[in-house]
Amino acid sequence: MHFNIPHGGGKTVKIDPKIQKYGTFVGSRGIRITSNNDISVIFTNTYDTDNTIDSCNIILVANIARNYTISSYSSIYGSVLLVAGVTNDTNVTIFNGTDVLYSAIINLFDVLQYRSCVTSCDVTGIRVIADKPVSVSSGSTYAALLTNSGARGDYIVSEMHPLKTWSRTYIVSPVLPKTAFVSRILVENSFSSVTVSNISESYRLTPSSSSQYFETEALVLTSDHPFSLTQYGVSYDSDDNSGNPFMTVVPGVDQYINNYIFTVPHGYYGNLKQYVSLIVPKMYKDSLVLDGMSLHVYNQTNRAKILDDPAPFDTYTILTFRVNEGYHHFYHSSEKVTFGVFVYGHGYFLSYGFFAGYDLNGDCRIQTSTSTTTSISTSTMTSSTTSSTSLLQPRGQMCYNCEEFSHVDLCDTVKQCSKQEVCFTERYEDSGQTKFKTGCPLQNVRISLLHRVKL
Incomplete structure (x- = not known):
């Protein structure tokens, strides 16, 4: 359909x-x-x-x-x-x-x-x-x-x-x-x-x-x-x-x-x-x-x-x-x-x-302060004793994050990347076997990673 x-x-x-x-x-x-x-x-x-x-x-x-x-x-x-x-x-x-x-x-x-x-x-x-x-x-x-x-x-x-x-x-x-x-x-x-x-x-x-x-x-x-x-x-x-x-x-x-x-x-x-x-x-x-x-x-x-x-x-x-x-x-x-x-x-x-929705890759390390104020961050753990609530940090792309697996469909782990990172998939040969690696390196690192792809 x-x-x-x-x-x-x-x-x-x-x-x-x-x-x-x-x-x-x-x-x-x-x-x-x-x-x-x-x-x-x-x-x-x-x-x-x-x-x-x-x-x-x-x-x-x-x-x-x-x-x-x-x-x-x-x-x-x-x-x-x-x-x-x-x-x-x-x-x-x-x-x-x-x-x-x-x-x-x-x-x-x-x-x-x-x-x-x-x-x-x-x-x-x-x-x-x-x-x-x-x-x-x-x-x-x-x-x-x-x-x-x-x-x-x-x-x-x-x-x-x-x-x-x-x-x-x-x-x-x-x-x-x-x-x-x-x-x-x-x-x-x-x-x-x-x-x-x-x-x-x-x-x-x-x-x-x-x-x-x-x-x-x-x-x-x-x-x-x-x-x-x-x-x-x-x-x-x-x-x-x-x-x-x-x-x-x-x-x-x-x-x-x-x-x-x-x-x-x-x-x-x-x-x-x-x-x-x-x-x-x-x-x-x-x-x-x-x-x-x-x-x-x-x-x-x-x-x-x-x-x-x-x-x-x-x-x-x-x-x-x-x-x-x-x-x-x-x-x-x-x-x-x-x-x-x-x-x-x-x-x-x-x-x-x-x-209605949620990000299952949220930061489960979230901490609350001991005062009456709650301070929350999805990228770093913070605490606060002030009278305000901290904003959540901006997020980047959600990317697959696995190493040395035999097929791209087998990766079941995702990672919240920063704004400076991008998703990538690397395919390479190891002892005659085709393997894959996924992740989210910094944008200026991505080019060198792609250059290592062996098809």
Whole structure:
């Protein structure tokens, strides 16, 4: 299938539902999307009989990797993970601790689907390890969270973030007008401790490999070690507000970006109301540009609900607006300022939620000062005791960064280059074998590197 999309436009491609299948299997059911310009892609699954829906953002192939730990949720139908192959002859193994649950070789366009069990099982904490980069998603067919009856469930799904992209700092926005949500933490090391803060209190905990927490306020989580955070909506009858479960893997604060072009999905059922929450430094919020309008003008017709974040990110605020489905363009007028964009919707018995974009190669070394001021930098670690927030440093190109590999498609590591660096690919011969090297040297070094290419 080939089509053109004009600037500011979009295209909905409907997939035959027969492609879906229950159980554990390997089959050729993958879909590949390529473009000659940058695009954003979201996936939405709906089922009209029970008004179920969820949407998730699709991660670029450049950001996928070989090592994942799964976050999901149990349901009356069990929970499922799905591995998609992007190269041929990819060895995939699924572990529970040190026990091998399943292994297979998959090719381009193949998917490996693993179902935990028939009922009430959860694949959370299971590891997926491959010898080549793969895409991994997880979810449940009909999950119910904080419900008084199992009848208030919904379909949930999210694409997993690779282990190497886990962050140390997260801000979680409430999903207004609902009064509750659930956060699930995954840690790689059992000795890792996480500080959880809301407006009311702050507490330090040492979670197990998978722990979940019920919250009603904006939430900040920090740790000395990288960890993963997944946010879930709760069932309709938990607070008698419209909406049901959804799941989304939350990006770290260091993974926010400056410019978002995204689509709010079509609301198929249940009188769906759409929202967007912006997580932005307070002192720079007035320079946001939302669909071509300043924040002041945009707020005149789309009144924002404003929430403050707890320390150590009390220099941030959360602005929540009602939005329409379709194309949106949000950015900050200063290229140095980054912010988060969380898109979600509630219907009578359904919800969805996902982040509009993020840079999974953000600086996970981000540190906060011990004073009431937070100072953040994506290129160098800084701290501050002044009454201001430092701007994020301008970034250069995002480049592949691998050495001595046999094919350009096998590189699964990318690097944030500086403004003075450029992307390069070097091809050379070593003991009769063709090898490749990628990276981002300084521009004045690039010429000499290219001169060493042996074809």
